[in-house]
Every structure is written in structure tokens, then in C-alpha cells.
Amino acid sequence: MLWIEVDRTSQIPIIRQVYQQLRDKILKGELVSGEKIPGSRELASHLHISRNVILEAYHMLLLEGYIITKPNVGTFISEGTLLRQNILSSPQKTDDNEILLDQSNLDRIDFRSGIPALDLLPLKKWSHIKSQVYLDSSYNIFGYTHPKGCLALRNSICKYLLRIRGLSCHPEQVVITSGSIQSFSILSNLLLKNNDIYIIEDPLHIEIKKTFAFNNPNCYSIPVDQEGLQTQLLPSTLNPKFIFITPSHQYPLGEVLPVQRRIELIEYARSKNCYIVEDDYDSEFHYMGAPVSTLYELAPDSVIYVGTFSKILFPALRIGYIILPPILVDSFCEYKKRSDYFTSVVDQITLSQFIDQMFLDRHVHKMRKIYLQRRNALIESLNSSFGSSVTIHGESTGLHLIASFKDVQFTEDLVSFIALQGLKIHPVWLHSSFKNFQKNSIIIGYSHLNHQLINKGIKLLKESLTTWHLGPPYTSLK
Template sequence: MRGIRCSPRNIMIVSGSTQGLSLISQVLYKNNQKVIVEDPIHKGLLKVISTVGYSVVGIQVDDKGINTNLIKSIKDVSFIYTTPSHQYPLGGILPIQRRLELIKYAVENNCYIVEDDYDSEFRYEGQPISSLYELNPNKVIYIGSFSKILSPAIRMGFMLLPDDIIDDYKSLKMYSDVHTESISQYVLAEFIKNGDLEKHIFKMKKLYNRKRKYLIDILNIEFTNEFKIKGQVAGLHIVVHFYNVIFTEKLINQIYKANIRVYPIQQYAIENKAEYDHEVVLGYAHLNFDEIEQGVRMLRKIIHTN
């Protein structure tokens, strides 16, 4: 896990990052204010923000994450929601220059940045870049999750919050679910104190890296020069762009019927959906090596018979 230094007063345990994002969206809500989000974005988390009543401005991402040049003229912003360690779903890693630009924007426009750091523990290539929170803890709300590290079933995450909103946040959390379930917190605290979480991450990172490489090898065997990959240096999924395939509803249904799960990027896009119709998310962490191989073989059969 990231070694971010901060006072215990600024840490809040949440029942998953989804709850953290929901509560912070409510705390920061002001009439007629906007939220800047990445486009494409996790559909569920977009819903969490828009349900609060914000008007949402989607900013198209490129291979480096959110394009900070496109936010400069936007005014009346409450917060920017971003996944800088591994843009969800396309996988870009935000360079330090863009991180500094985001912070500059937040300071000049008196808004916050919500940094969703959902899978940064699994970085396979290159060095991790400083979190936005470390660059400016007064303007950044950091959300971490145990869903990818351990399991989404434990519903546990944490937030690092700036001093000026911590009290409002605490009272909303209190009137939301009082507190995140304590027994699981004690068990997890023991797991962390014993050094078991660190060992687990170390072990899983090696395993996921092998699965990731295996998936890429099999794609190369089955599809040779028919595709390119995005976002493979971190996380538990890759995005595959097939040059000559359009993922229509009919094709996706055929793939689903064969019991293979691919997630078209179109479904995460707010605008310009057609731009992504050649691209799908492939997750590999939960599959064994045999399932990865069989899945890609089957995918080739279906795609090549269309």
C-alpha cells in the first residue's frame, strides 16, 4: 500500500470507496455546481455523483489519463473526480506535469480533487508517481479500497480528508451508517499489524503479473497483429483494441452466451461512444491460466466467424 503520511485525525474508514465517494459528494454539494469527471468512467461511480444532483462535465481521457488542458475554462466546480494511478477503465497513468496542473486548477478555482486510488498496489512496470494527496493535502480527498487488494466482499475502504471538511464528513457518516462494521475492522487491523497484508500484496502482485503476461502472450498467439493493448502496466485488467472488430450488441451477446465476459468501453463512455467501439476490458485476476487460454481461444473463434 502507498506509504502516505497524514494525521490519524484525517483518516476515515468507509464501507467501500463507493460509500466514500457518495458521502463526499453530499458534503461538497452546492446548488448549481459542477463535477468534472473522466470520460470514459466507471458507470456506477458516475451514478453515485450524478444522483446527488450535480451537473457532470466529462473530460475525454487519452493514454495519459485526464486531459488537463480541457478543464482550464470550466468554472463553478465543486470537485474533480479522477483515477490518476490507473485511469478506469482505459488505464493511463497521469504524468506529474498533469498532476501539478490539476492541483493548480483546484487552488485557483477553490475546488477539491477526489483521488480514487483503487488499484495502485498492482503496478508492474515503472515507478509509482506521487499521489495527488501528497502534492496538496488541503485540496485532495484520497480514497483507497480493499476491494482489489483483498476482496470487494469485505466492503472496506479508507479516506484521507482535508481539515476543513472532516467534521462535516464525520457527521454525515454518523447519520449514514453510524460506522463501518467494527469486527471486520479489528480483523483487518490484525492482518495489517502482523505484516500479512504486505505479504499478501507481494504474493498476489507476482501472481497477477504472471496472469497478465500470460493473457498478453495468448492474445499474441491467437490474434497476432490484429490488436493493440492499453493500460497494461498496472491493475487487474487490460483494454484490448481490435483493429477490425466492432463490438456490436449482437457480438457481445454471442460472447456472453459462450460464458466469456468482455466489457465494451462504449458502455463507460459519456460522449463519443463510437470512438471506442473497437475496445473491450479484459479482466484476468480471477481466472486461472487455463481459463485465460480457453477464453481467448473462444473469443477468437467467435470474432473470426463474424
């Protein structure tokens, strides 16, 4: 008699249990082609279950071709039902990003950059607007829409950018995406062919580099200095398809590209008939004077502007946007259509109303004050703990700053050691293509950390460096 187990406490229906066990025995060859299987009454009696359960399981196997019936003879295993089994490899190690909410990981302080203060989101306002969208909108919002995105949101973004950044554009140039990474991915597919070359600044966020390299690895890196991209190093012998840059707040170093270099960059792009891709990822949060103007304002014919709401609201929203020259809009939308068709309509309309009712402006204004306080707390803690042994730069804008330490090399071993002490740090060199690039510098994101966690994190950093026996000046740190 067949060995089949029935678990009456399982959430899987008994019919399904019988079917799956018989199917698996057939696929593995434990029940071979041509072999007769027990009758329904016999198997039901053996398992102490209803005959109807067996009949239904047999019926499922019959429909899928695992068994055949011969009138007045019996039920048999069909031909060609043996499936060779492959041995699965062991699962890979879980990535850090997959365990952000793991309880065992909550005590670790992470100086990761670009994370907004999620505990301070205006969720009541957001939820109220979203509820009203569900209740008051036409049923059409639950259907398909154009890959370009909702016109209402594109209009709202244009007004917002004019108000906040002084940037003037038309809604027909705006395409809604699922965030900056999708914008970059579609752009690289759209603009690059097999042997085409593109230019990036170095260092540059490693995830952006990987996004471009996934489609085309032929990048030409130009190092940045204290004034951003070194435009004098732009290659005269190459014909790039685009130049990627973060001019308002270079990532990760935080430098601002001056107007002289902006003009040189624009003139170079025009001479090469290529585009400039401007990533304006966190410029809403400026702490020293007025915000820096966009590159797009100087040359809307040559610049593709990319923005996101991940930094000013929350990453899970998955809404970004891109401002394109009119000639690229239709082609970009076609790629977007093949990617995910369109971004959530309900969230787009909610965001549109959130912007139009000035809630986004108020939230940005509020968070700018809070992030300034957290930035100042971080600077004070660094100076108090390390004194003249630390140099701080890139702190005028955004959600992170750079701290450079004397006589420290943040090697992989040191980074791992510090992680074991409960602190995750992010060296600048991870984002550079050049060997030994600023091994003494780390990126410290502070926007998602309150004052207590900031001070605790810097204390852990100091203790870790001291324990690592780096020698002066750290062995004498007070």
C-alpha cells in the first residue's frame, strides 16, 4: 500500500495533501510508468478518510496527465512522467538590506546616508488625502494609465520645482518613474548601444555605477576635487552619449560645481552632441544660504534632470521623476512601459494633492530645521571626540557629511571590526574606481538618527578606533 501521510492539523486541505504526495512520488519515479495504483475505496480505507477526497485527488492527477484510467481494469501511472531531480545549491547569505527590520539588527547604529526621518512623516495628512482619493475619485483610477504618469502629478511637480528650485519646465517633458534608479536604468537602455561610452564623476554612488554598468560597462571616470567634476579632464578624443553628474551636492563628497565649470561642461556636451544627466537628489535640504541653482536652468536643451521623493518623503513611496528633452519623451515612455507599465495611480494622485495643498513645502521646511539640528549635533560630537584629528566637509547641503581622520585607514577589516561593536560605517573609497581613494574618510548620514543615537554612534566610533590600536592620536583620546 502507498505510504502517504495525512496531517489533519495542517492548513493545506487533505485533498491537496494526497494529490501532492502522489504527484511527487510519480515525478521522482517512486511510482513508475505503467504501475497500477490502489483503487479509491482501498486507499480511502487505508488512510481513514472519505473516498470523495481520493476521487478528487485522482481527478486532479488525471486532468494533469499523471495517471490514466482503463475501464474495468484500473488506474495506472502515465508514460513520460519521470522528472530528473536537480540538487539545489545552498542559499546565499542574506543581504544587509533584507534584514533592516530584523529584531537582532535593531541595536546597531547605521550611519548610512540618504535615509529620511521616517518617524517624523506626516502620516495623518498623507493617510487622510489617500483615503479621500479612494472615496472621491472616478473608478478610472483603478485601471491602466499612460506610462508617462498622471497629468495632475506632472503639473504639481512643475509648479513645485518652479517654487522651490526656480526650475521652469512643461508637464509634457516630465515622466513619472519608480525612483531615480529606474530613471537611470531606462536612460542607459535608451541612450547607450553596445560600444557607446558615457562619462561619470568619481567617486559616485556605487548603486548608480552598478545600474549603468549593468547595461553598459564602457564608462569613463573623471575624478572630482574641492570644486566637483574636473572639467579640464573631459576627454577631447571621446564621443560620450551622456555625462552623469551631481552638481548641486556631489555624492559622496558634497562639493558644489561652480558656474565656470558648469559652463565648460555644457559647452563640452554641446560640442559632443551628448546629454548631461543631472541627479538633484537632496538639494531641498540646504543649511548655508540659498539653495544652489540647477544645471538644467542653464541649458535645458542639453540637460536631463532627475529627481526623487525618496529623500524628502519616504523611499517606500517609489515615486521619482525625470525631465526630458521633448525628442526623448516617447522613447523613454516606451521603455518605461516595458519595465513596469506605470507607477501606482493612487499614490500619484495622493502625492499631487499633498504637493498642491502645500503639505510637502511645510514638511520640507520642518525637516530642514530638524536635519540642521542633527547635523550640528554630529559636528559637535565629532569635534568633541576627535578634536583636530578630524576634518569635516560637504556639510552645507543634504543628509550626510564627510569626516576625514588623521592616521586612519578604513580598511575592510577595520570596517568589519567596527560593525562588531554595533556601528555600521561607510567608507568613501567604496564609491571610487581609483585605488586607495581617501581611505581615511567616511560618509556619515545623520538624517534618520536622533541626537542620542548620533552621540552614541560617535562614541562607538571613538572606542572602536582606540581599541583597534591605531596609535597616536587615538590612544590618547580623552
